[in-house]
Amino acid sequence: MSSNPTVPLLSLTTMTRKSWKRFGRRHRIIRNIIATIMLPAAGLWYAPNIQLTTNTAIWALVYYFLSGIGITAGYHRLWSHRSYSASSFLELYLALAGAACFQGSIREWSRDHRAHHRYVDTDRDPYSISKGISYAHMGWLIIMPGLKQDKVDVSDLDSNRIVVWQHRNFTAIAIIVALKGGSIYAGILRMFFFQQATFCVNSLAHWLGDQPYDDRHSPQDHLFTTLITFGEGYHNFHHTFPSDYRNGVTWYQYDPTKWFIWSWKKAGLASDLHKYTSNLIGKCEYEQQQKQLDQFWAHLNWGVPHTNLPLTTWASFQQEICQGRELVVLAGLVTIRSYVGKDATSAFNGGVYAHSTAAHKLLDDLCVGILLGGVELTKNPWPPGPGNY
Numbered sequence: 001m002s003s004n005p006t007v008p009l010l011s012l013t014t015m016t017r018k019s020w021k022r023f024g025r026r027h028r029i030i031r032n033i034i035a036t037i038m039l040p041a042a043g044l045w046y047a048p049n050i051q052l053t054t055n056t057a058i059w060a061l062v063y064y065f066l067s068g069i070g071i072t073a074g075y076h077r078l079w080s081h082r083s084y085s086a087s088s089f090l091e092l093y094l095a096l097a098g099a100a101c102f103q104g105s106i107r108e109w110s111r112d113h114r115a116h117h118r119y120v121d122t123d124r125d126p127y128s129i130s131k132g133i134s135y136a137h138m139g140w141l142i143i144m145p146g147l148k149q150d151k152v153d154v155s156d157l158d159s160n161r162i163v164v165w166q167h168r169n170f171t172a173i174a175i176i177v178a179l180k181g182g183s184i185y186a187g188i189l190r191m192f193f194f195q196q197a198t199f200c201v202n203s204l205a206h207w208l209g210d211q212p213y214d215d216r217h218s219p220q221d222h223l224f225t226t227l228i229t230f231g232e233g234y235h236n237f238h239h240t241f242p243s244d245y246r247n248g249v250t251w252y253q254y255d256p257t258k259w260f261i262w263s264w265k266k267a268g269l270a271s272d273l274h275k276y277t278s279n280l281i282g283k284c285e286y287e288q289q290q291k292q293l294d295q296f297w298a299h300l301n302w303g304v305p306h307t308n309l310p311l312t313t314w315a316s317f318q319q320e321i322c323q324g325r326e327l328v329v330l331a332g333l334v335t336i337r338s339y340v341g342k343d344a345t346s347a348f349n350g351g352v353y354a355h356s357t358a359a360h361k362l363l364d365d366l367c368v369g370i371l372l373g374g375v376e377l378t379k380n381p382w383p384p385g386p387g388n389y
């Protein structure tokens with residue numbers, strides 16, 4: 001739908017803390033309790049009394065996808081992050097489909113989500129994982145903290161006719177489209193399961209998984225959250241590159257939302273698909289791997305640095321042997337008794353047996369000194385550490 005960013009159609013940006021407390025906050029809490037607790041509870045209660053036919057099961061599954069994509073491709077990647085542009089027809093479909101999941105209007109959802117990205121893990125994050133996994137999952141919907149998102153700009157949404165129309169008539173639209181597929185299985189239970197899947201992105205995706213791109217904040221990638229959320233579980237990638245229309249960056253990663261958007265582009269319904277360059281993504285990935293390697297390196301005992309070992313002469317070395325010390329030059333293999341008092345370098349490096357990397361690392365723990373002229377002192381044999389690259 002055509003939008004003029006200079007002409008806001010909605011004046012909610014001027015909503016005061018007082019009016020939010022008196023109307024907006026209370027209204028949303030009541031609606032959240034009904035939509036995410038009372039209705040699902042009623043649906044689960046009545047479901048055993050209603051026969052689930054094959055046709056109903058198939059339709060419920062199809063409607064689960066048709067409506068869920070309204071949240072992932074619409075509410076999230078289109079309106080919250082502007083990762084692509086959509087035609088009016090596609091915007092209308094996504095607005096109706098997203099409403100069928102009963103997760104609030106586009107404006108409410110996107111405002112919360114933009115605040116989440118901007119203030120992630122802090123008090124101003126609406127569903128901050130730092131307040132606990134149950135709070136991030138559903139608790140925040142009931143507690144709904146005060147208006148702390150005043151710095152989040154949603155003026156682009158207030159200038160979009162479809163967004164404003166959906167916001168003003170959300171409850172009526174949501175009831176109609178949510179129950180369009182059916183009352184229990186394709187209606188309430190479909191809605192309930194997709195709500196829970198979405199909530200997992202706010203909870204599990206900030207609690208479980210890997211951080212291949214950035215570990216400064218909590219978002220993580222995990223296959224489980226990816227499978228249940230149409231690809232939204234690549235959350236570490238998403239928080240690092242939020243305006244990329246993909247969450248699963250490689251073509252084979254499971255991300256149906258990305259495939260839908262790409263297909264809509266081919267069909268002429270979507271355009272301006274935003275992608276970060278593979279070079280930029282690769283640099284973030286490299287730095288994160290380097291950081292993890294450095295952390296791993298710091299946890300290992302590499303022995304006394306060779307630069308801190310005392311120097312000794314061959315004569316002193318022989319004198320210590322005569323005094324009963326079992327010393328071996330370089331090899332340090334205390335188990336090779338036949339080499340005590342001798343230079344075992346050539347034997348250690350293949351003359352007798354080509355020792356493994358582990359055997360070489362064991363030497364780091366056994367070294368007690370450096371023999372003058374016995375080792376190459378012009379090269380630093382110490383392994384590289386953080387900051388030495």
Ligand SMILES: [Zn+2]
Pocket residue numbers: 116201202206219235239
């Ligand atoms: Zn997140």
Ligand SMILES: [Zn+2]
Pocket residue numbers: 076080081113117238242
């Ligand atoms: Zn996001």
